[in-house]
Amino acid sequence: YITTLILSVVFFSCGTTKDMTTNNQEAMNKRPTETLNGIYTITQLGVDTSLPSDLTLEFDKKTNKVSGFSGCNRFSASYKTEGNILTIGNVMATKRACQGEINVIEHHFFKLLANVQTFSVKENTLILKQENDVLIAAEKPQKxxxxxxxxxxxxxxxxxxxxxxxxxxxxxxxxxxxxxxxxxxxxxxxxxxxxxxxxxxxxxxxxxxxxxxxxxxxxxxxxxxxxxxxxxxxxxxxxxxxxxxxxxxxxxxxxxxxxxxxxxxxxxxxxxxxxxx
Structure with missing residues (x-):
């Protein structure tokens, strides 16, 4: 009986520790963080860093709108943040038809944007992630x-x-x-x-x-x-x-x-x- 009681306490403690770790991580993600606002030039999509220099993201904290240029078209979407959690709504884009590499880059960009879960801003660098994977990296131009x-x-x-x-x-x-x-x-x-x-x-x-x-x-x-x-x-x-x-x-x-x-x-x-x- 004593052995069973000890094992129960051990298993309960392990489960409690795991739950606390998960809850702490979620709480950390929801803490207030850097302001997501302004224009960024995209420097990385997934593992690809060989990108056109005109890909942009612009966040407007007053209207909670994100917009930019995706290589072929202009686009916009709503977004909301809670701490480091970032949720981006459905993307609306202009209907300009493009072919070749630019078209591939644009489709890849929109796919990654739809999967973003969290963000971080350090100095002039913006990182958008899905779990631990970096989906998009961008730099804010110098003032x-x-x-x-x-x-x-x-x-x-x-x-x-x-x-x-x-x-x-x-x-x-x-x-x-x-x-x-x-x-x-x-x-x-x-x-x-x-x-x-x-x-x-x-x-x-x-x-x-x-x-x-x-x-x-x-x-x-x-x-x-x-x-x-x-x-x-x-x-x-x-x-x-x-x-x-x-x-x-x-x-x-x-x-x-x-x-x-x-x-x-x-x-x-x-x-x-x-x-x-």
Missing amino acids: TVKTVNKVEKTVQNNTTVSYQALSRGFFEKIWITQDSITVSSDRNLKEKQSFQCPEKAWNELMTILDTIAVKSMPNLESPTQARFYDGAAIASLTITQNGFETKSSAFDHGNPPEAIKALVDKVISIKEMAVKQ
Whole structure:
């Protein structure tokens, strides 16, 4: 009888310890943690780290909405948190059709997003997990600072504005940084011309950039559709700030969306002035 009693106490204690461990882990997951808010650039999907630089997640704690760019389409969903527990609702995405690797990446991204259970934020790194498996890792871009004259610049002025236009018989790409203007008409980008970027031109470009909602660029509608039926060149504008790249939707060369028209016109103007020198 004494032996049976001792064994019962031992088994009860083991079961109690296991239950307490499980309960403690659940309680830890539900404790208040870092705030999930802001824009992140995705650096890892499952075990894949070779990803396009424009995959993003943006959490809005005021509306409990998560949105971003998945490689081909824009998407959004509701979410809720309880401590480190993260629940993401059904994902709604635009209907743009893409093929090849981008399409595979997007489908994989949405599948992983649906399986997320917990999150952690350490400094600028966001980790989304299912149990102990890392599903998605992302980095928050460095914060920007403003100069006295209200022109927004990134830390170390790490900003690039680029414009590309191409058709069957035409190609042009322009990159502008604080220090240089680079132009190429070679589709392979092997032949380039480089010029010094004047300080005045750069400041004027940044002043215009400061007025643009860069995050909305992928959703802008082209005012004309000539590129689809008469061979007009297809163009796009890309803003890169501290490694975070935002690319506009495609539009007809020479007729950009109104929201970015001033910036596109300025890029082309700076390029033309440089080439004439």
